[in-house]
Amino acid sequence: MTTQEAGSKSERAYAAIKEKILGGEYTPGYRLVLAKLAEDLGFSVVPVREAIRRLEAESFVTFERNVGATVAGIDPTEYLYTMQTLSIVEGAATALSAPLITPEDIARARAVNAAMRECLEHFDPVRFTALNLDFHSVLFENCPNPHILDLVHRGWNRLQALRSSTFSYVPGRARESVAEHEALLNLLEAGADAETVERAARAHRAATLHAYLARSTPDQRAHTPLTPTY
Amino acid sequence: MTTQEAGSKSERAYAAIKEKILGGEYTPGYRLVLAKLAEDLGFSVVPVREAIRRLEAESFVTFERNVGATVAGIDPTEYLYTMQTLSIVEGAATALSAPLITPEDIARARAVNAAMRECLEHFDPVRFTALNLDFHSVLFENCPNPHILDLVHRGWNRLQALRSSTFSYVPGRARESVAEHEALLNLLEAGADAETVERAARAHRAATLHAYLARSTPDQRAHTPLTPTY
DNA sequence: AAGTACGAAATCGTATACGATTACCTTAGC
DNA sequence: GCTAAGGTAATCGTATACGATTTCGTACTT
Numbered sequence: 122m123t124t125q126e127a128g129s130k131s132e133r134a135y136a137a138i139k140e141k142i143l144g145g146e147y148t149p150g151y152r153l154v155l156a157k158l159a160e161d162l163g164f165s166v167v168p169v170r171e172a173i174r175r176l177e178a179e180s181f182v183t184f185e186r187n188v189g190a191t192v193a194g195i196d197p198t199e200y201l202y203t204m205q206t207l208s209i210v211e212g213a214a215t216a217l218s219a220p221l222i223t224p225e226d227i228a229r230a231r232a233v234n235a236a237m238r239e240c241l242e243h244f245d246p247v248r249f250t251a252l253n254l255d256f257h258s259v260l261f262e263n264c265p266n267p268h269i270l271d272l273v274h275r276g277w278n279r280l281q282a283l284r285s286s287t288f289s290y291v292p293g294r295a296r297e298s299v300a301e302h303e304a305l306l307n308l309l310e311a312g313a314d315a316e317t318v319e320r321a322a323r324a325h326r327a328a329t330l331h332a333y334l335a336r337s338t339p340d341q342r343a344h345t346p347l348t349p350t351y
Numbered sequence: 352m353t354t355q356e357a358g359s360k361s362e363r364a365y366a367a368i369k370e371k372i373l374g375g376e377y378t379p380g381y382r383l384v385l386a387k388l389a390e391d392l393g394f395s396v397v398p399v400r401e402a403i404r405r406l407e408a409e410s411f412v413t414f415e416r417n418v419g420a421t422v423a424g425i426d427p428t429e430y431l432y433t434m435q436t437l438s439i440v441e442g443a444a445t446a447l448s449a450p451l452i453t454p455e456d457i458a459r460a461r462a463v464n465a466a467m468r469e470c471l472e473h474f475d476p477v478r479f480t481a482l483n484l485d486f487h488s489v490l491f492e493n494c495p496n497p498h499i500l501d502l503v504h505r506g507w508n509r510l511q512a513l514r515s516s517t518f519s520y521v522p523g524r525a526r527e528s529v530a531e532h533e534a535l536l537n538l539l540e541a542g543a544d545a546e547t548v549e550r551a552a553r554a555h556r557a558a559t560l561h562a563y564l565a566r567s568t569p570d571q572r573a574h575t576p577l578t579p580t581y
Numbered sequence: 582a583a584g585t586a587c588g589a590a591a592t593c594g595t596a597t598a599c600g601a602t603t604a605c606c607t608t609a610g611c
Numbered sequence: 612g613c614t615a616a617g618g619t620a621a622t623c624g625t626a627t628a629c630g631a632t633t634t635c636g637t638a639c640t641t
Contacts, residue, residue, distance in 0.1 A: 129416060129594070155623070165596050167397070170623090171404060178408045180498075186359060187602045187623055206498045213439045268410075268436040272502065359624065385593070395626050400593090417593055417632045585640080594631070601624070611614080 130164045135172035137162055142181055142192055143281050153182060153190040179275055181282055193282070197333075200283050204330040207276035211261060212323035214273045216315040218263035227310055230259040234302045241299065246290035256302060260309070260322070294332040301325045360394045365402035367392055372411055372422055373511050383412060383420040409505055411512055423512070427563075430513050434560040437506035441491060442553035444503045446545040448493035457540055460489040464532045471529065476520035486532060490539070490552070524562040531555045 128136075138158065141147045153173060159166045177184045184190045193199070233256045240249035254277060264270045305321055313321075358366075368388065371377045383403060389396045407414045414420045423429075463486045470479035484507060494500045535551055 131594085154621090156621090166623090167595060167597095171401070174401060174404065175408065178405065188604085189622065202496050202498045205496050206502070209439065209443045209499065266432050266435050268432045269439065272436070361624085384591090386591090396593090397625060397627095418634085419592065583641090585638105587636105587638085589634105589636085591634075592632085595629090597626105597628085599624105599626085602622085604619105604621075606619080607617085609614105609616080611612105 130168040131171040131175075134158075134162055134164055134168045135175050138169075138172055139176060139181060139278075142176075143278070147192050149192045149194055151192040153192065155189070180279065200333070201330065203276060203279050203283060204326060204333075207273070207280065208323045208326035208330070210269055210272040210276060211257070211326060212319045214261040214264040214266075214269050215257075215322040216319035217266060217269065218261050219309055219313070219315060219318045221263040221265070222260070222309055224310075226259050226263070227306055230256055230302075230306055233259070234299060234306070237295075237302070238299050241292075241296060244292075246295075249290065249295060250284070253298070260305070291332050291336065294329060297328065297332075298325070301328070360398040361401040361405075364388070364392055364394055364398045365405050368399075368402055369406060369411060369508075372406075373508070377422050379422045379424055381422040383422065385419070410509060430563070431560065433506060433509050433513060434556060434563075437503070437510065438553045438556035438560070440499055440502040440506060441487070441556060442549045444491040444494040444496075444499050445487075445552040446549035447496060447499065448491050449539055449543070449545060449548045451493040451495070452490070452539055456489050456493070457536055460486055460532075460536055463489070464529060464536070467525075467532070468529050471522075471526060474522075476525075479520065479525060483528070490535070521562050521566065524559060527562075528555070528559065531558070 138147070138153070147153070155166045155169055155173070158173075159169045162169065173182060173184065173190045176182045177190065181193055182190045183193050233252050237249055237252045237256065240246070240252065261270070261273055264273075301321075302325075305318075305325065308318055308321055368377070368383070377383070385396045385399050385403070388403075389399045392399065403412060403414065403420045406412045407420065411423055412420045413423050463482050467479055467482045467486065470476070470482065491500070491503055494503075531551075532555075535548075535555065538548055538551055
């Protein structure tokens, strides 16, 4: 055998392109030309094409027949859709995880949240955002339903792609967020029932969304469909 | 131009294969060989391959590298995962649709439900199942969030594939189901708040799942992760 | 008789080539 | 100066071909 580092070329192409989208190298609207990508990555067009279609299925890119692929949009509506969907599936995942959470998990989450509080003081939004995923991962990764877990992962990925091009960090909201994390942990520690946990987890994300909407322009709000507060 | 009936060959291959899976022609475990499918459908392997990968993404088939694709499994756990996920996303979609529902929608749903009641009398499970989708479609199709709506559609599709090979119709449960539909309509008509609607829609599906679990063998239940009643 | 190693067949993975479709630019007409 | 039509270039869609990997059957060894 020759090289065969890891996975097929399709998979490596998928990972490479996704990486560049998430990293902000390919910003929304960027035209993804199959032949060009193939040359850059050193692959042929077929694996690249497959990677693109997969990214399309996860709505990282839009694809038009006989035209090509472009990195998916950034409009506020798309952000709202993603956040709303995530509030629902993540809320459910957290609730389903709750009965299986261990004291060690909670301790770990507390440590992460403490680190997030530090980020507030030293103003480190990048690290704050990374830690935020760590925190929530502890809370939902025990979810016994792999379908739901997959939807949560997709939501976070999508969010990362959207954020790198729009905004990410609202200081006032970040402070609230840390406090809500603490409240969530207290609920879990007390063995709260699934419905309470779900409501809290969902509200936590909805609050972030609302902070964003409050910052957006009136024109943006006018084009934004109903807000999902309940 | 020559023919170009509708859509690309990839899309037609996708539709054709999916049709055969949903229709029960390709039962779970069936080995999908690219070359054979290509010959049967009259296409080349590349479009077929793309179709397979797309079906894989929607978990209609499983795909193993250098081995091939097989129609996805039927185990009770998979059914539970799908139903649980659907209870969550469909519950949310129904709740988000509720404020936008019109009296005409409700009348239409009532008519469908009446037809379902007829199916109970004449024992027509096939039509009952088809009408059931019609009924719920009226309730969730107004959902303004296309992401959530897409998840609902995927869930129903997946369910159809699972059902055609496992079971579908539990007479006692069907009767309950019709009654719950009526209750749901009354809630919507009264302008119930989103949380109430969501709770009812979710419970409606969870009840079907529980009816299935009650029928399953103790051994199956033992391998089934926690039930999502809340 | 059972297990293992070898080899052939089957199947997938990718590259290359060419046809079909679309987009863009240039040019002619008003 | 602007609009419309034509043609060319760019890009996608698919077919075919060949190499890589796996699987399965067979023969040989213990």
